[in-house]
Amino acid sequence: MAVPLGLWAAVRTHYGRRRGTETAFTTLTGTAVAIPEYLYGLALLLTLSLGLSLLPPAGLTGPASFVLPVTALAIAPAAMIARLARVETLRELDTDYMRLAQAKRLPAWRLYVVHLLPNTLTATLTMGGLLLSGLITGSVLVENVFAWPGFGLRTVEAITQKDYPVAQAMILVHGALVLVVSFLVDILLGILDPKSSLSASTRRGAMRRLLRNPAGLLGTVIVALMVLLAIVAPLVWEEAATRMNPEAISQGASAAHPLGTDALGRDLLARTLVATRLTLGLAFLATLIGTVSGILLGTLPQILPRTAGRTVIAAVDQLVAFPAFLLALFTAVVAGLGAQGACLGIGVALAPTFARLTHTMTATVAGSDYIAAARMLRVPRNRILARHVLPNVAEPLILNTAQAMGSALPGLSAMSFLGMGVQAPSYDWGRLLNEAFGHVYVTPSVVIAPALAVSLAGLGFMLLGDTFAKAAAHSREASGRPVAPVVAPARDEPVPDAVLEVRDLTVAFPGDITPVRQVSLTVREGEIVGRVGESGSGKSMTAAAIGQIVPYPGLTGSARLRLGGVDLDGLTDAERRKLLGSSLAMVFQDPTSSLNPALRVGRQLAEVATLHGGATRPEPRARAVERLDRVRIKQPADVAKRYPHELSGGMRQRTVIAMGLMNTPRLIIVDEPTTVLDVTVQREVLRVLREAVDQTQAVRG
Template identity: 45%
Template sequence: MAARSTGSPWRTALLAPTGLAAAAGLAVLVLLVIFGPVIWGADATTADPLSLSQPPGAVHLFGTDAGGRDVLARTMTAARLSVLMALAASVFGVLCGVVVGSLPSVMPPRLGRAVVSIFNFAIAFPGLLLTIFLSVIFGQGATGALFAIGVSIIPVYARLTHTLSSSVGGRDFVAAARILGVGKVRVVARHILPNIAGPLIVNASVTAGGALIAFASLSFLGLGVQPPEFDWGRMLNEGLSKIFVNPATALAPGIAVVLAGIVFTLAGETLARATGVNPGLTHRLPRWIPRPALPAGNVLDDVSGNASGDAVLRVRNLRVAVPHADGWREPVKGVSFDVGRGEVVGIVGESGSGKSLSCLSVAGLTDFPLKVTADTIVFDGVETLRGEHRPAGVSARAVERLLGTRMAMVFQDPMSSLNPSLRVGGQVAEAGFIHGGLTRRQAWAKAVRRLADVKIPDPARRARQHPHELSGGMRQRAMIAMGLMGNPALIIADEPTTALDVTVQREVLSVLHDVQVDSAAAILLISHDIAVVTGLCSRVLVMYQGEIVEEIATADLVAGRARHPYTRALLAAVPTMDTDRSQPMATIAEVPA
């Protein structure tokens, strides 16, 4: 089950393994930058003629250099210059790159294309060669290296900014702003840049790590920091001549460069997660106030009377909230239902009624910033959610294993659900390898058998093919086979036949029916097609505006005994051979109570 965000985004991000590692690494770097020269400065600059080129020992952990100076002390002292110069070059390059990349959006088209051509031409050169070339122009020394690295970053960031801006610039909200007369500069600053801030932040962290390495490379080549100053790259240059005598003189600054680069990358990823900034969410999340659990004995305890007493899935008061500009909205509002073992239950409703979101929440497939709460969700005898959290004593690993082996998901579009770069057999086998305790060979053999079970011809050959080599129906059957790698007690089929033609729809539904009969697994079928649901399901849940407005047996639904006006309108909207095409489609006058 995917982890659900239950606290402050900052707290969630910082308590993750990535956040903890980033925080610890940044703390060490900050302390070294501030106090490194103060603590180790004397040992790093004072020559000792009696300790020239000493090997590592108790007094000098990484030995001494050719001047008798302690290598570890010099590494700690060099952190200030190395880190600050890398950050300065990154800030200069990133800011200039964002500005240059935004220019085509505010310039006349012809001039904008010329700017794009310029930074595309600059990107064609290898980054390090461009940096060396620029450092020769700007001159030797730390300042010249700073500008050389910063200028070499500009084309890369300009291209990234332009690409992301182009992807956002065609959206409806940007067109609406332009129609309202908002100026180009304001459109870029207010509507485009905030929506691409997430990728820019993450790439800025990678850029800082790359700048650190580039700065060390220039100093190593003699184009960066010049004596008597020294940074990690200068130390690598000095240690190169002693590499066969005392490798530690080069090892210490090399380790420092690698670790600092990793810290910058982890810090950027943590910052992007903590701020909640991504291409689809650019504002700070409003405060989340969870709804109180329903009191004991609520009428919701009496729902799903038609389900088996031994329910494989029991959901009570499921709510899903999404952030909105003026607070939180609930596309799923207090949904409660049961699915009995071996039962086939359908969920119908118009697009946006909350069908898929409800099932994804049950399967633990929602992620930040969505908030999922429920009085209880019990699957296969294990309570996976109570309120906002897992119940005490239920580990995340246990829930993941339960859902990975006992619950199967069949999505609407198998082409987007299957990795196009991997063979079908390997993807089907993955569940058995991860959750089933099988070896790769055993998992592959079982995957071939499962492909045969879902009536894919020549399964051994098909397993070695990629998704694009299979037809749409075969890809959907492969998704079903993937779910059968475990021993599923419940199969959630989310519009499994929508993307298929009528003939293939029948074949896939026949496979689902056979799987249900053979494995005794329950099926929760999400569909817009009333005919599909009534042909396969014994009971139907009707959703409207995030609520289950009616639960009805299939026989009663077919017989026209639906009670709710929305259900009756859904049935009336299904055309038949006798439908009067001159009459408007059936609608409901207002939101039913």
């Protein structure tokens, strides 16, 4: 469900229905990721089991007993995969091969399922394999909620009781599972991605964009509210949070106590508000420990000798493979139960991720020319690291810190929920959940306040981290709604023998951006018409407007736009798709990105003849081989079976031309087809285009 949901959200965002879909999707999936698994377990237990009596509340009594625990474990990973699928889909939708697929007028299902989905599955499949560790971590908590005698519960018992042989055996089993799943993921990646085996800031206006983004504004408000509560709540509600009332023990919601009382009659709402300071303070300290120690570990290989650096990298890799929450539990037991041990444990669990991220980025920067120049000047390694490397990787690390805060907070709450974090008389949100869990079957409302606090705080930091990441990637929201340019209809008579007639073609984007203004041209049969202009003058956008593939939020308008004597504006969508798919061919300037990397060459050519030429098997494949031979590709039958990355640049460009010739088009639009090719290949491509025009009697623009 996660991958189709992410694809659906990306398509709606990309093609215009942006505001509502993006905000709702980001908020809902961010909420789903931010809420810990054990809170899902509590919510499902209270609603579907205790409230509606639809499913058994605990134990293993049959197949129905699996529904609630599996659902609680699946929600957060599914939301994470959906978010990743949306990001990957948006990235792929902006590629040239998707624009070419749109220019071929493929049906929507084929466009998304055949061309788009295989290229987005690689990242989501990789994420799914990595989430295995998180699922086992979640089972540690969910099994406590549903009283399952499973892997997670046994592991916690072994660690808390210091039964190290059993704990080591559990961890060994987990490592074996991770290795097996990783191996299976690699096999699937090799099937889905034919290239998988190959080796292969401005900050101005960032806060303005942050506050203009509804999700970013929501995250900012939540985090600001939490920080304000951490400062004010102990001063205002400390007395109410500690006052015991024997006459109001374990009561439900009432006028005096809106969210009920605990086993000593203390107000749960006041205790939740006061616990904000300790919860946020511990989360901040744990994030600081994880960030600083991770950055130090990640930068050590740049300072130490090569052998010592490789040893550090190997140690970091082993820590990354270790289950993060189990590492936190183990560290807390060794350091001692309590707030300090839990804080240190979460910090140690965060450190390997930061170390791996830091090492990857510093290794990339270390290969830059300015670093080589500094080494030639005999600048000491520590100074190169401090002055040249770290400043260039600081921004991603800062962004990751905001999201790490969102992970540290529910992690610490989970430790306290298990009884291994904050100890009485101190209390944080997790400790409040631990104390309330024993009364949840009698008074379910006692878990509402701390559970809601954990969820809201995690959501706030998650949304804030996402928004910072967007700002750092310089992603700009379109300012204002797209408005179609107003162009007066042409009053003169159409040119009778024109294959293409364009009058006052205009393309407009929000923000008063008009890259194409009142372009007019006429192309008759047998003519070759060239449009000359400097980079950024709108040549490619003009071609996209004629082919009706201007990306959102751009809109087009024209006084007249006729192809083959037919007015495109007067056609239905189906009629326009049929006409453009059979009469128009487009060749983009970058052949590498114009072909779908997940599909074989012959299949990409054949689908044009199948969809628009009415051909049936095996005719489309034979025609694809014939067209490849026509554009002077040697051994065309063999080339048709290859993937695009197995061809040279010139062969890829000629393949794109052959694709355009599959249905004998009347007009071929060529967008700088020789830009990325060497001089010899340029001459060959131009000769092929000239021959194609002569053979098909098409015109070229």
